[in-house]
Amino acid sequence: MLDGEKLSHIVSQGCRHYQFSDAIRQRAWVEINHAALAHNIQALKALLAPHTELLAVVKADAYGHGVIKIAETVLANGATWLAIATLGEGVELREAGITAPILVLGATNTAIEIEAIAHWELQPTLCTIEQQQLFQKTMARLGKTLPVHLKIDTGMSRLGTRWEEAPLFIEAVHSSENLEIASLYSHFATADEQDLTMTHLQHQRFKQALAELKQRDIPLPKLHLSNSAGTILGQAFHYDLVRVGLAIYGAYPAPHLEEKVDLKPVMQVKARITQLKTLPPETGVSYGHRFVTATETKIAVVGIGYADGIPRTLSNNLKVLVNGQLAPQIGSITMDQIMLDVTHLTNVQVGDVVTLIGEDGSDRLTVDQWANQLGTISYEIMCGFKHRLPRINL
Numbered sequence: 001m002l003d004g005e006k007l008s009h010i011v012s013q014g015c016r017h018y019q020f021s022d023a024i025r026q027r028a029w030v031e032i033n034h035a036a037l038a039h040n041i042q043a044l045k046a047l048l049a050p051h052t053e054l055l056a057v058v059k060a061d062a063y064g065h066g067v068i069k070i071a072e073t074v075l076a077n078g079a080t081w082l083a084i085a086t087l088g089e090g091v092e093l094r095e096a097g098i099t100a101p102i103l104v105l106g107a108t109n110t111a112i113e114i115e116a117i118a119h120w121e122l123q124p125t126l127c128t129i130e131q132q133q134l135f136q137k138t139m140a141r142l143g144k145t146l147p148v149h150l151k152i153d154t155g156m157s158r159l160g161t162r163w164e165e166a167p168l169f170i171e172a173v174h175s176s177e178n179l180e181i182a183s184l185y186s187h188f189a190t191a192d193e194q195d196l197t198m199t200h201l202q203h204q205r206f207k208q209a210l211a212e213l214k215q216r217d218i219p220l221p222k223l224h225l226s227n228s229a230g231t232i233l234g235q236a237f238h239y240d241l242v243r244v245g246l247a248i249y250g251a252y253p254a255p256h257l258e259e260k261v262d263l264k265p266v267m268q269v270k271a272r273i274t275q276l277k278t279l280p281p282e283t284g285v286s287y288g289h290r291f292v293t294a295t296e297t298k299i300a301v302v303g304i305g306y307a308d309g310i311p312r313t314l315s316n317n318l319k320v321l322v323n324g325q326l327a328p329q330i331g332s333i334t335m336d337q338i339m340l341d342v343t344h345l346t347n348v349q350v351g352d353v354v355t356l357i358g359e360d361g362s363d364r365l366t367v368d369q370w371a372n373q374l375g376t377i378s379y380e381i382m383c384g385f386k387h388r389l390p391r392i393n394l
């Protein structure tokens with residue numbers, strides 16, 4: 001049971017900031033397995049040459065895992081850099097006392113953001129000549145120097161100056177008094193595919209930009225190119241740093257990469273049975289009665305729904321584990337609750353734990369299975385679990 005002090009803690013700070021214990025595994029939660037996380041970091045580091053550093057990508061609240069605890073564990077296990085997408089995500093890490101270098105992957109186009117980046121000692125990505133001018137002007141006004149990371153677009157067609165125009169851009173930053181080039185990087189678009197033609201072409205374009213820097217006598221800074229897929233592909237793509245997101249959380253960018261490194265899933269999603277009942281034949285279940293019992297059916301109500309990140313489009317199509325046994329979810333998924341058909345299960349009780357993602361007995365349910373069913377990628381599933389689910393760090 002919750003004592004008064006813990007209860008006031010939950011009320012005053014909200015679930016998100018509460019130091020979780022068994023006591024509050026009440027309704028539904030996400031379990032984060034830090035031993036698996038540490039294993040993944042070490043397995044990935046084993047792929048790298050000794051001089052290559054591992055940057056852990058912890059944007060989007062560490063792909064939904066809870067950024068502060070994830071950052072602490074990855075840094076304790078050999079990651080030396082962190083990357084986030086937004087300024088706010090960087091400030092959150094600094095406010096938590098994390099001192100590791102932090103790369104901001106997103107673009108910055110205003111002086112106020114540049115001042116905040118300098119204040120919090122974050123390291124921004126510069127993508128264009130216009131940004132170089134604004135950064136130089138702002139840093140000159142502050143009378144400070146800022147380390148910056150230059151983004152070259154070699155084929156992703158997202159952020160960055162295209163590789164053909166890169167030398168002029170790099171030269172402009174190089175000659176900016178208040179900017180110091182900390183690294184030069186690019187990002188793969190298709191490194192998770194079996195056909196690596198485009199990946200090799202992007203690599204070629206990256207090398208072309210480097211060759212032009214040499215010609216102009218601009219010293220080569222730290223270089224990086226690889227996401228999880230590029231990192232798993234091999235050392236030819238690693239350079240000085242690899243930027244690994246998905247793989248540290250124990251998911252693979254594509255099935256054909258599974259044999260190359262042993263990764264363990266970090267996230268499990270669980271909820272409790274809140275009520276059991278027996279329904280007669282021909283009884284509709286949930287909104288719209290999109291499931292109707294054929295025979296007498298024992299159902300379990302479970303306290304988790306689409307407001308927690310269970311996609312409603314999985315209605316009538318989701319399987320979960322109860323005491324190591326598979327049970328189908330039936331009827332529409334509702335905001336806070338789902339129903340299961342537990343007619344054929346043994347020993348089901350109110351309060352039993354239901355595993356939606358994770359392992360129970362000899363079975364495992366994965367984010368990849370959901371992603372395949374939904375026609376999306378595991379990244380989106382992981383990021384989709386809402387903060388109403390406390391993250392319990394194991």
Ligand SMILES: *Cc1c(COP(=O)(O)O)cnc(C)c1O
Binds near residue numbers: 059228245
């Ligand atoms: C998100 C991101 C990564 C990490 O990608 P994964 O596929 O999750 O490893 C690396 N680099 C950049 C620029 C990114 O935006």
